[in-house]
Amino acid sequence: MHEQPTIYALSTSPGKAGVAVIRVSGSRAKEAIHRLTKSKAAASEPRKAHFCRIRHPVSRQSLDRGLVLWFPGPHSFTGEDIVEFQVHGGPAVVRSVLDALQTLQGYRMAEQGEFAKRAFDNDKLDLTELEGLADLLNAETEVQRKLALRQAEGGLRIPYERWREQIIHSMAQTEAVIDFGEDEQIDEGVLDQVHENITQLRDAMESHLQDNRVGEIVRNGVQVAIIGPPNAGKSTLLNRLAKREAAIVSDTPGTTRDIVEVNLNLGGYPVVVSDTAGLRQSDDVIEMEGVRRAKARLQTSDIKICLLSYSQLLSRDQELRLDPILRDILDQDTYLILNKEDISKDVDAKRWVDKVQRETGVRKVWSMSCKTDHGVDVFLQDMIDLLKEKFDDYINSPVLITQVRHRHHLQECIASLNNYLSLSTDDVVLSAEELRQAANALGRITGRVDVEDVLDALFSQFCIGK
Incomplete structure (x- = not known):
């Protein structure tokens, strides 16, 4: 050779x-x-x-x-x-x-990633472990590090390979019935046992998929969108969180036209905070494109925070006033900030926090001044607690999906297992083929079969010396 x-x-x-x-x-x-x-x-x-x-x-x-x-x-x-x-x-x-x-x-x-590629070729690492290693090199927060290290040490390979071996074993039993059933007096109940095993395996995989995509979210960063009307203080809040002038702050409505992002580390979680264009109706075509993009970002965000200023919120008779475009986006999954306490000294902040939460039905309301920093520390600590409450239980799971392709191949595997379970016991040849397709789908996760395109993309993430 x-x-x-x-x-x-x-x-x-x-x-x-x-x-x-x-x-x-x-x-x-x-x-x-x-x-x-x-x-x-x-x-x-x-x-x-x-x-x-x-x-x-x-x-x-x-x-x-x-x-x-x-x-x-x-x-x-x-x-x-x-x-x-x-x-x-x-x-x-x-x-x-x-x-x-x-x-x-x-x-x-x-070449780039060639050391890792040789480790894969020599069966020192499988594809999930390589992906975990790449994530470990790119980890920027403590939670990302823990998740990547667990995967790099075989956290996904072990259960996926076990499932694949179970499918292959079931496939071998099914093919034995095809090849030797009439001559060797194979136990008549063997196919019933295979059917039961595959049912349990399918249920375990479906349960594994019910993870709210936490692994993928943490790997890529928790997406947080700040929305609200113009001049509510969204850009000021973003700059306060970033501790730098990330967004332009101006009294002119409609200053923010496009999405401005900053990356934060909150309690070990990677968070991507997006400042969006102010939500309002306008004749300005460019401003309305910004509004459209803000609404689109809202749909893809994991957490949405609506920012309102007291001056925009209150009418002269001290009643709650909300633009219809805002009422449409406020729901029980929204977090709301009442801003500009510093220029609304006559306002009873606690009373309005309770009133706004009661009348809008949002999950939580804070009152603060982004300009003076009053209340921002409380908000940040609450956000850390929120992230831990939302994700910690999933993160502590020993097996967590971190890549879209893992989920895709698992769904392919489950589809083949469902096809197998729907077949009659007389369709033994088709049953064996469905099990083969299911095993191949799992094999593509670990790199056992047909992953050259994935390998090329993966190794391009490594430095030349890795």
Whole structure:
């Protein structure tokens, strides 16, 4: 067979650093130790760090002094022999070691995600574990880290492979009836037992899908939309939450025309807060496009917060006043903020919080001043409590779907199992085929079958040294 080239790359971030790790993987990896260090101990003692002088293999010029580690395959990340050079992290040092490796025959620079791809090809990681590893590298909050680490350690692979094995076992029993039923006196009740097992398996998968898409939401960020009329203070609130001037603030109505987003970390949860155009009727075509986009964002948000100012909310007789366009979006899933306490000093905030919540039926109401920061801390703490109440129980589940494609293939599997369960016991050949389709659908989740297009997209997310 054609020997794969040995690959190498910088595995730590480029730029100045105290230490840089250069990784080598392939059948000729050990040669790098002999050619660059001449250390017999480093090439004979696996998983033990050796302090060596690193030299250019041709000119013998000294490049640096650092640690060298050898990880013989198959017990390594890629399943191949791996060598790591831990050198000083200056750009010139890193470049000189990479240039030295380039002179070795059968060596080339690794492509993006190629180390991870070799781990997959050598059955060191399945596709769900690779996706978890990619998510772990990109995790920005504590909850994302926990979710990604659990998946990278096989949190999804284990149950999915168990389900797939159960389906394959049932398929084998069904095919045995096809091949040997008449000659070998196979137990007549075997198909009834298969039917019962598949029913239980289908029910377990359907229960697994009832997760309110929490894994996907946390992986991509909880979408929070701030809506309300013009000049209610939506952009001021966004800037207050972001702690920077993310959105333009102006007294001119209709200043915000497009969606403005900021990313927050609330209690370990990733949150994407969107400031939207003020909701009102207008003859301005561009402003109405902003209103349309605001309503569209509302439909895709996980949490919607309506912001109203006291001056817009109250009529002269101190009665609640709401524009019809706002009444249409307020429901029991909406959270509402009464803003601009600082310029409404005569207002009894507690009384109006109770009154607005009672008359609108929204989930919760806060009173604050986004300009002076009064009440914002209380709002943020309540939002953290809300996120924990909404998602914590799901996050603590050992198995949580994190990708749209996982859900799609699970639904395909369940559809095939339902087709199997709807068939007559006389349709044994069709029954076996439905079970085969169900097993293949699960196999596409873990990467057992037909996933080349998924692999290409996945490995493009990794850095060159991973």
